Amino acid sequence: MKSLFLLAIFIIPFCGIAQTNHPAKTTKSEPKVKQFWFVLLTKGKNRNQDSATVLSINNGHRDNITRLYKEGIIKVAGPFAEEDNWMGIFILDCPTKAEAEKYLQTDPAIVSGRLAYEIRPWYTTPVGSFNSVKHKKQ
Secondary structure: OHHHHHHHHHHHHHHHHHHOOOOOOOOOOOOOOEEEEEEEEEEOOOOOOOHHHHHHHHHHHHHHHHHHHHOOOEEEEEEOOOOOOEEEEEEEOOOOHHHHHHHHOOOHHHHOOOEEEEEEEEEEOOOHHHOOOOOOOO
16 A cells, blocks of 8 residues: 555655746756747649749748748758748747737748648747747848
8 A cells, every 4th residue: 555655645746847838947057948939831732833933932832931040040050951832831939829820921922822831839938949039131
């Protein structure tokens, strides 16, 4: 009976950790976890543009990424190496999903239907690439 009691003392506190969908709380000495938005870019339904239009869309897509990076909104952006339905990712730093979707609607590749997206809340500590710094215009 005593061993069962000790087992319960050690196991029960960890049961809640496995069931939560939220990051663990941090102590004062640990950096706080922050929510970002993970965006999976996928092939859109409208991919039949001519080569000149594709070039224009892609240039606008890259220009938009650069603008949002300089504003501190995009923390990570890049394509996948393999050519399949998954095209690339963004990690966005903004408070709400609605605001993230507003930024996504400034991307010509998304607006044209060339790219589609899935968006999910994503958590990490805001250090390194994920700090709140806006980048200088070059």
